[in-house]
Amino acid sequence: VSAKRRPADTILVVGAGLRGLTAAATLAERFAVQVVERDSHPGGASNVEEPTVTRLLQECDRAGVRLRLNETALGWRDGRLVISGPRTVEWVTAAGIVLAGGSRPSTLAELGAHGDRPAGILAAPAAIALLRDGARLARMPLALGSGSWAQAASDAFRQSGAAVCQVSPDPGDRITVHGQERVSRVTIEGDKLRLMIECDLLVLAARPVPMRSVQGAVFAPTPSALFLDGPLQPALSGDEIICRTRAEARRFPNALDLPSFRTSL
């Protein structure tokens, strides 16, 4: 164990996507860095070309970053992160963590939706992954949203032979789910328009929010946690994202002006 590996010199990065790997490579100039990734491979959900990820991985590798694949970060408490692996639970002390879990579509509650709670409601990332697994999920799904999740879900369902309907609700629209056993229709009511859409699956793909699942590092901004997650402007190129992420990582752990996220009532 080298002197560099003391807990005070360790930073843990949660998520091995574009921003997580960039932060890891940048922070490795000053700290011992470990990257915890739930998936079996790095890269995340970023739509960035393979060579960019490969380049970042090489940079991380040269800087001695430890990549922990197939492990899930679950909680951050008193300067310790608990990490769950296939057969282990481990607590790791660190000077700080970087949350780079990407983004996810809003849930029904976050969209302010009400009505029945039947089967047949899936978040777009889960639906897309299941379609990739070869599952037949729906004949006439409704994709709710307009961004990349909605587009990817619509494309995937269209390829599977389903008749997809895609609708993007405006903020403030009232969304109501109908169906006793399984979802049968969704109504979307705005000031001027009322849509009633028959469907056999509701795919949630609207209003992306940060994907945060590390207890203790969800809402409260603390000097020891850097949030590099959440939706990005679609116009940003991979290089621009990397450039911005490097700048934020360089200021950490001294950055106190941390973005906060919450869905409120």
Add this chain to the structure above:
Amino acid sequence: MRLKDAYDVVVIGGGVIGTSIAARLSQTTVSVCLLERASDLCEGTSKGNAGVTVASFAAPDSLEGQLVKESFRRWEDISERLDVPFARVGALVIALEKPGLDPTAGEAHSRADALELEQIAAETRRFGSDARVLSGSEARALEPHLSPLVSAAALLPDEGIIDSIGLVFAYARLAALNGTDVIRDCRVTGFDRDDGRLARVHTTRGTTSARFVVNAAGLQVGEVSRLASGDRLQPTPRHGQYWVLDPEWESSPSRILIPLRGPAPQTRGVQIVPTTRGGTLIGPTSEDTTDPADTSTHPARAEFLISEARKLLRDQLRPAPVIKSFAANRVVVGEQSLLLRPDTTIENLIHASNRAIGVSCSPALADHTLQLLRDAGLRAEERNGATDQLPSAPRLRRQIARTSETASDGEPAATVFGSAVCACSQVGEAEILEALEGPTGALSLDGVRKRTGAMAGRCQGTLCLRDIAQICSRRLGCTLGELLMTPEPLPTPSTSRVG
């Protein structure tokens, strides 16, 4: 599982009342089956409640009061034996100053409230629980997020919180372990009578003979009685809606908060309840309705819940992060909140139902039902070899809580609980697999959600649903499509999609 030709007791209804009775009967020498008309247990009223175990909240001299009194000390033991998360967190019944009153009227208001709190405390003491009244500042010292308008509060230290859905499955597992046939997707369609007694039970899964029948059908309690030509019981569904808030909500109280004056009398009003999974519930609303199948949630009721909860809390609170809203219908039969008696004409039929505190009554209610059956002629002896314990579930969440103090830094501790599948609720693969085991195991994703809490956290399964679907499909031997397309959606796409 198939229905056998004959049972000593047929219990109808797989909610907390039916399963607690089946679990109790399974420890005796009688043969028992439990019938549930839905495809899974715990689908009706028992699926949607606050998970509170009360230590009073019933007339002390009523049978319901007696059941509460006999039950509330037993939760630590039950929690230990059946491995159901429980915590005796206590409750505060809260009185608020009324803004806008002149000082004299304000003082009179507070005095009246204080008197009422004293009565609640005195009544709770009659249950053998050591309740007392606190001043507003004493209450705020216990719960720092309480509103400055809190003038006084009754501290009820014996109220608790429990995983109330977990309790139903634990009762059912215990019954099954002791030989009870638990049969789901099995609706009672009629009875044969023989000399004024029920002789045979017809179901969608065949017919069986029964020496005794327990009607614990919840919202269908009236329908089952009608099929038996028994008493006219006409339950009114009472709609109750809740919010589930994020475990990371900074203003989460550590005790159950109950308003002294809710908007509706005869109810506990809108409570703020910590849950055994670390989150917070706000609810319920309370509105009589006509359709027992309607468990929809409404935005107006959701707003009402938040505004009621805010009255109890400091207004500089950060907004509440919501995870989901849900609703269920309670069972209101007549004036009494408890129905536990033999039918007035059919001597081998027992009706058992409760409006609001079925969980809290269930341990003693099961004992009393056994006694009613014995009084009616059932010979049920305690059986040697029957178990009253369940093996503990492989909960990753629990291991994390345990190792948080003891683990050495950076040294991986071995776990048999599998890697985390659901990160939000800290559920590992072993717990998912366990939820799929045995005659009371989950048969759907929703079944896994109810048993483990997986997919029920902040991201509602966005991260883990696919992995859990894969595990279920492998374990249950069905395709992903079969798992996710159930119940089968509409047969043909409709041509006009937008109306």
